[in-house]
Amino acid sequence: MSQSSKPPQPAPVPTSADVARLAGVSRATVSYVLNNAEAVRISEPTRRKVRRAAEELGYVPHAAARSLRAGHTRIVLLPTSHVPIGPLYSAFLNELQWSLRRLDYTVVQYGSLGLSGDEAARAWAELRPVAVISLGEITLSAHNVATLKRAGARAVITMGPVGVPGAHALVMDQSEVGARAAAHLVERGHRRIGVVVPQEEGLELFSTPRLEGARSVAGAGIEALPMAYSEESAAALAARWRSLGLDAVFAYNDEYAMLLMRALLDEGLRIPGDVAVMGADDLLIGRLLRPRLSTVQIELPTGDHLAELVDRAVREPSEITQRQDLISAVAVRREST
Template sequence: MSDSPNPPTSADVARLAGVSRATVSYVLNNAEAVRISEPTRRRVREAAEELGYVPHAAARSLRAGHTRIVLLPTSHVPAGPLYSNFLNELQWALRRRDYTVVQYGSLGLGGDEAARAWAELRPVAVISLGETALSPQNVATLKRAGARAVITMGPDTVPGAHALVMDQAEVGARAAAHLVERGRRRIGVVVPREDGLELFSAPRLAGAESVAGTEVVRALPMAYTEESAAALAARWGELGLDGVFAYNDEYAMLLMRALQDAGVRIPGEAAVIGADDLLIGRLLRPRLSTVRIEMPTGERLAGLVDAAVRDPSEITERYDLMAAVAVPRDSTPS
């Protein structure tokens, strides 16, 4: 026979706080339809903390008819502070709304396999970053398993899902247009060698290729290492290029330093522009030109998720969430 004490119950919390079990349930489940004074809420939370009481997730889900899990499938978190900060803010904002964010490693999973794996967790919402291509049938699978909202982030829409459209091609187009406006016609576009960034790099390259006025747009594979940047810089003269969009500010700073070490004048022989508008890019000399990406706040996206969960209608919507604007500085000629 086990000597472990029985775990505390909601009845224990109710006795210690001097309230009913229903009040304990309302407070700990953040029920909004019931008005409970703040002193009472505080007393219940303090009693639960003192006793070490944790609500039973399965029982709570059974009462509510769904879980509070928001699934964030990802095989690769996009590199760079811009997206990392956005995802962190999103998770905090969802937690404040009493959702549990679960990141799911989806490396190597196709749409059908991924949808079935995600559905096993019975999430109330799924936010797909676009790395796994979903079909309408995949969305239907998730909804049959209890997902009230399936939200996709990326350049494309999926029938049955709310689409948060983030047009990465616009980033590349803004960068290339900025270079063309400054007389650069032979443009290189850094394409990161790191796995998982194709979702961003491929449309950025396509956006640059779509800009009128260029003589050539050439993909430049480069890893995020000093050695790879140095190897590319050593070939600059033979490439015959006069400008480069370096994927983002981090790759741009790495390449710009390598070009300077190789004796390439910036912006004279090579105009350089990045993306994300990182503060450190303004501290370099020459100061780095960039494409400022106007992302939605995580708070706003969390609000969209919550609204979709509360009203899981068949009507799906498209939200254009990203805008881009070139910011000229010293690394491109004026």
């Protein structure tokens, strides 16, 4: 009867003491270097030596232990949005994440689909983030903000059309986008204006205030036009366009505008002769169309700017203004209007 061979023993987990021995420095120096301590001056050659030793051994600092020593984590929690927010906002969020990482924060995306405000706040709090950036997809209350702060969040930052008591509100007033679009069309002599309202779930965060902004413009007769982001939906809307009695459309953003414009042309409608078409976001591809797409150019803060604001809110929460307006918009006239 043969004896079964023993399974190989796992290699021991490297420690900071192993790194210190290999680098020829103290454990304190290893800690200072790998935790990016700014209060202690370490020469650059020593930093490189410690990092090389850590890489050779496969050593990484223990996040939980580091958090206990510091009294907080370096996690900035960014709840993952299921909303298709488009290239402009996607690029902005990508830049924000890179900027936060350069400031030595760990960005954690959290899937929050289907959670209520109370459920989301409790789930986020379990991770003990030092900051939370909520994109407005989940409606938070003052109670939710307090829950997060009791769990150690030094900053709760909301991005959306309205502020939340207790949070730093970065207000992105989407109604201005709709107002700029409708005002431009009215100035061009159009009075019966359709406004595309995307049928995709979640986009009402953007589409509802844009529709309301368009309705606020004097002289504009506004009709809401539900449309999904598909060729079939755009074709169905274009097929009944002549019966609507509209002479212009603000198509929510450039992507929906391009989709609808193609369908209108396929129906034999002239742009802008029969229908003036307006988008938003000022995407490059809109300038490559024929006719070139008129749009609303939206100016967002840079990711660096917002990351620095998060950092200041973490370090000195009382010094940050509770509300800041983050969006400005201007109509850009091109051939489609």
